[in-house]
Amino acid sequence: MTMRKARLIVMLVGILLPYAARLPRGLQWLGQYTDESIGAWLFLGAFNAIAWGAIIAASFLYKRPSSLWAPALLGFGFLAFAHYSLDLAADAQAAVALVFMPIYALVPIALGAVIGFFVDRAMRRQEVA
Secondary structure, X not given: OOHHHHHHHHHHHHHHHHHHOOXXXXXXXXXXXHOOOHHHHHHHHHHHHHHHHHHHHHHOOOXXXXXXXXXXXXXXXXXXXXXXXXXXXXOOOHHHHHHHHHHHOHHHHHHHHHHHHHHHHHHHHHHHO
């Protein structure tokens, strides 16, 4: 797999993740995200682009696509849990969390990026030796 394909996969997973994370709780739970106007879809997509964009940005530190596993698993894992557990019907201000979740996901993504960087360096050293 090339780095370009890996980045494309990260983008597609990042776009679909909020909806896929809601499916285990049923169609009504998914409907909280999908039964809205196109503006709401764009709002959700734009803010989630912060997270998957950060993972793609981290990919420019690496030579191997396998190094993307660390930031992707930590960042997408955090986001999946956050989207899975967010009940928009619970409170009038619950939708504000949609803005902050991708921003908070930058911390696990950064941690994963550092781990991925060291994994990538170690793999390069093994290749040279």
